[in-house]
Amino acid sequence: MLNILREEFPEVTISKIRFLEAEGLIEPQRTPSGYRKFTPRDVERLGHVLRMQRDHYLPLKAIREYLDAVERGERPAAPLVGRQSGPPPRDEVTVSRLGRAELLAAAGVDEAELTAWESYGLVAPLPDGHYDARLVRIARLVSELGRHGIEPRHLRATKAAADREAGLVEQVVAPLVRHRNPQTRAQAEERTRELADLATGLHSALVELALDLRS
Incomplete structure (x- = not known):
């Protein structure tokens, strides 16, 4: 089973x-x-x-x-x-x-x-x-x-890096978020998701590369 x-x-x-x-x-x-x-x-x-x-x-x-x-x-x-x-x-x-x-x-x-x-x-x-x-x-x-x-204590750096990446994304989309136009704000949400996916992909690729180089 x-x-x-x-x-x-x-x-x-x-x-x-x-x-x-x-x-x-x-x-x-x-x-x-x-x-x-x-x-x-x-x-x-x-x-x-x-x-x-x-x-x-x-x-x-x-x-x-x-x-x-x-x-x-x-x-x-x-x-x-x-x-x-x-x-x-x-x-x-x-x-x-x-x-x-x-x-x-x-x-x-x-x-x-x-x-x-x-x-x-x-x-x-x-x-x-x-x-x-x-x-x-x-x-x-x-x-x-x-x-x-x-252990959790080992992951504090991961959390800190995620917070920094989130802050960077917020800076990029901030001009769109401040708009009152609903369509522009929707674009901000879409851009945020896109940047989050890119940041996640970059992090994964960097970890894989680092591990390969050390093997």
Whole structure:
């Protein structure tokens, strides 16, 4: 079962699957000796859960409610997460902010890990105490790096570099942002995304080149 899932989700672990079971996302049968028995239906449901977490950063509660409704024969609208370019359709649910418990569940991390990341400035709540849903992906990446021995304190430079790049992008688009024309402001948003993609690509290319030169 694990090998099947790892074809699409190479980072999945037994502990992750047991966590999802504890959260009620799956209910595998048990053999008389107590071993878990995963059916093809269980594997398919796990795939849906992992895919919705990976692609949409959804909290586990939203995923569970959606999949349960599907299995009851209903046709619910797929829940969405993150900021949308326009108002969502009336039958869709948009999640842009999460509570602390929702962030922990969606990222699959514990309280101690999140507290440590906050102390190093890698994750921070919004002024109202909630968390931007995009932090789910960041939390997962920090967690995966930790499994390879890269601790939060090692990532402070990465966060500082990201802040500097964001500041540079803001300087470039500032003249467009100050315009009252909605079309010009929309161009500013598009330019911001474009520059962010370029900065991310440059960072990735520089890291790959540095590693190749050292090998």
